[in-house]
Amino acid sequence: MKYTFSDRMKDLSANAIREIFKLISQPDIISFAGGLPSTQALPLEQVKEIADAVLSSDKAVRILQYGATEGYKPFLEAGLKYIERAGIYNQNLENILAISGGQQAIDLMCKALLNKGDKVLVEEPTYLAVLHILKTYEACPIGVKSEDDGIDLEDLEKKIMEHKPKMLYLVPTFSNPTGKTITVEKRKKIAEICQKHRLVLLEDDPYCELRYEGERVPSIKSFDKDGWVVYTISFSKTISPGLRTALAVGDKEIIRKMTLGKQATDVHTSLLSQAIVNEYLRRGYMDPQLEKSTAIYKEKKDCMLEKMDEYFPPCVKYTRPEGGLFIWVVLPKYMDARKLFLQAVEKKVAFVDGSSFYPKGDIFNTLRLNFSNATLEQIDTGIKRLAEVIKNNIKEPKN
Template sequence: MYSFSNRMNEVSARAVREILKLTADPNVIAFSAGSPANEAFPIETIQEIMNEAMEKNGTKVLQYGITEGLDLLREAYLNHLAVPKGLSVSIDNIMTTTGATQGIHLACDVFLDPGDVVLVESPSFLSTLMLFKKYFVKCIPLEMDEDGIMIEDLEEKIRLHQPKMLYTIPTFQNPTGKTLPEERRKKIAELASENNVIVLEDDPYGDLRYRGEEISPIKKFDQSGHVILINSFSKIISPGLRVGAIVADEKILGKMTVSKQFADTHTTTLAQYVCAEFLNRNLLPEHLISIRQLYKERMETMLNWMEVYFPKGTNYTKPDGGLFIWAELPGECNTQELLKKAVADYQVAFVPGAPYYINPQDGRNFMRLNFSANTPEKIQEGMKRLSDLFSENHKF
């Protein structure tokens, strides 16, 4: 009998796999996945760019590329995304990745050893929590208030645990939708420098703001090179392209380049070309206006019907952007058990809160709801089905 590595024994993709299964049934109204709306994809524009690429640069986009990424895309990212966000960086600080997920993998590869301590928001993105298990590190949860990480708790945990890394999603956090204020971002950058802590700033949702003022990334306030910013084109253009970007110190990117060479040699050149042209043709601003309007309507629809249909005493976030609403049901309930009945009996799905916590018991009453992937009409019907689920299966 073959035996798997200890590394693989530490992880389970069950939670993610179950989420994907729930979204596969067309009869289920799924608030479970973090998918963009199908209507948001600029299909005709992407097709035009691809056709032009094949006609004019066919051999180039079909050939091997350099591991750091296509210069055309790195320059476009620098000019259209990094500099406008206040980052004082050059093309040498930018690397293309196969989705933002690979950026997180690369950071783990070059920094984490078994037994290292990583600080994480509580709750935090479940896939990254599982990834940390693969690296045999100890995750320490950080307390959050309505604005995200509490600095006092962060300072205390740094003092007690001497962490190697802090993982944070500071803008429209997954799963809560919370956004960290600028003053806390500045303080995190200062603490990272003072205590030699790597900050892994995961920012896939920052451009999906529907109200309020823009807030600069933590990376803007980084004076010592301790902050690694990870971006993605998945939520703003297409997840199927699998293109992301890292902004980091040159020495860090050098190590990541070596790690990426072992992983996939380079990110798909054609997909990189599509993203570069999308930026260089200045298509992103108008596209963002369009999808922000689409998602804002859906978010407000969900919030409005939650007010009508959810049990009294339910607490839920009211984010300024992103893709998620985080709800805490009143009383003693188990959302993992409710999910089974939701899908089987009511044909509606959400993500239970437990997988987002280091201690799953902390998430018993919570659920994550995605609003981007369904029409307002389906959102209303889905909220009604959840109301029926709650009223018939639990006393609040």
């Protein structure tokens, strides 16, 4: 090899989804692989109007200057109001940090808390980028079992005792990849467990506003009495991922360390993006936008589930999420989703095989489907093709 790279990059392979994007970039492929918002749902007109207003105002040159690492104050204040929707009150400017996308919260938390070899508990399966980030910090992810309503609390306490982890990472609402949501009762218990074991939880909540049915549940952070939960909410799925804007909220000591880490990473989040999201929130554009986007996503989600019910063989099980962007599919144990993926791409349909979402990458009979970015017609055709691939892999029982 021409260059000598750092040890921390040694085991880092390209993120599975980025690799898949290369394979499925042909225009005639129906992709259920990504997690992109639908282009129909992006609020182009409002963002154009706001960007124009911001850049025409007397604050324009300030917006084009360097800013504070902590964030743009009007945006942070709007953010403190916004998180009340998740049941988080009584926070102030010391408790909040503007970040460049929710993914940065994971990175900055790892940077602030972890030494080489430290253990981090994750629900199994988990968001694959967290596994990727943990590798760059040479930390060790430990999987905790998952039930229909999210993380298994008995296994969580067992793993805490056994591994003495530094951090717990959860996506409690419409999880990526499973679409599962943790119940209110469990959320309260998770906050208690974190307090009892002095364990820091990163609650990653990018999907909570994308609810299509059922009742809203308060965040785990809303039950946190003693500062063990850091909450992050992104505007990627509700406004636009291209704005790279999100918030991290937590105890001021942790937020301070994250701020120092961020200073070294990217100085600050784009002031223009913060100013746009600030105006977006203050002008009251969020609720009408959510009404529009959730109607689009609900139709797509219902369509995908209906087609799966119609075409998939009964040996295949899947989640029925009340929101978010993903459906999680469990195939019979003997099937290998990596093999199915190659067959599916030949039939011009794609998904993400589930092994990338497991800390050890050792479960092969699962896959993730995204419903937000295909048309209803593509969903019908794509699910039909995928069903065919699955059926071709069914082993007939031997008599």
